[in-house]
Amino acid sequence: MTEVHEIAIRKVKPGKGQQFRQRRAAFIEVLKQQPAASVDREFESFLAMPTPDDTEVFIGMTTYDSLAANAKIQRNPRVVWRFLQFARTMDLKAYLSVQPIEGPPFDLARLAAEPGQVLEVGVRRVTDRAGFDVTRPPFIELLSAQPGVRDSWEFEVVKGKKTDGLTVGMTVYDSRDAAEAVIASILNDPITQTYFATFEPVALQYATSTTNTA
Numbered sequence: 001m002t003e004v005h006e007i008a009i010r011k012v013k014p015g016k017g018q019q020f021r022q023r024r025a026a027f028i029e030v031l032k033q034q035p036a037a038s039v040d041r042e043f044e045s046f047l048a049m050p051t052p053d054d055t056e057v058f059i060g061m062t063t064y065d066s067l068a069a070n071a072k073i074q075r076n077p078r079v080v081w082r083f084l085q086f087a088r089t090m091d092l093k094a095y096l097s098v099q100p101i102e103g104p105p106f107d108l109a110r111l112a113a114e115p116g117q118v119l120e121v122g123v124r125r126v127t128d129r130a131g132f133d134v135t136r137p138p139f140i141e142l143l144s145a146q147p148g149v150r151d152s153w154e155f156e157v158v159k160g161k162k163t164d165g166l167t168v169g170m171t172v173y174d175s176r177d178a179a180e181a182v183i184a185s186i187l188n189d190p191i192t193q194t195y196f197a198t199f200e201p202v203a204l205q206y207a208t209s210t211t212n213t214a
Helices: 017-031 067-074 077-087 129-144 176-186 190-196
Strands: 004-012 037-049 057-064 090-102 118-126 149-160 166-173 199-210
Touching (some): 004 067, 004 149, 017 057, 037 176, 057 199, 067 077, 090 166, 129 190, 166 176
Antiparallel strands (some): 004 090, 037 199, 149 166
């Protein structure tokens, strides 16, 4: 079986913060009882680019044994009921399942799990595939050379909503200060600008690990 990693980037509806947390906790409690859902993590976004979020944003990520196992769990009546309750408290910026195609071995349980570490999740809709493929390696080389940058991954989207042209990248930074320094250092670099011109950002979030309890 080939693992898949589900990513749900969720905007909390205005005035629904407490309900969001309570219903998320109830949903995750049932989800974690499913044997094929091996790891579940929650991240809280503190920065979105290029446009700041106007409400709280949380990123839920779950590793499943396979796409088939994921589909089976999504048909479980208890899971469906809890999710429908939860869904009323949020709007999705992005929802998709991915598999890593570049980077070191990917372990969701250890992803940005050290205190203070920052996870960047970039969901992009590629508009120039040839240009993206050519400009991404130099950008990753530039990014990886910056102080405070840990590992980076590239993922293939294997399931989700409106997935045409979608790609996903992730990078881990030592700290929020390190992430913000890297942004300031490379954002206007010609390598970055040329690369960014090949896609439209769907959700570009910087986040830290948090709990998924109420």
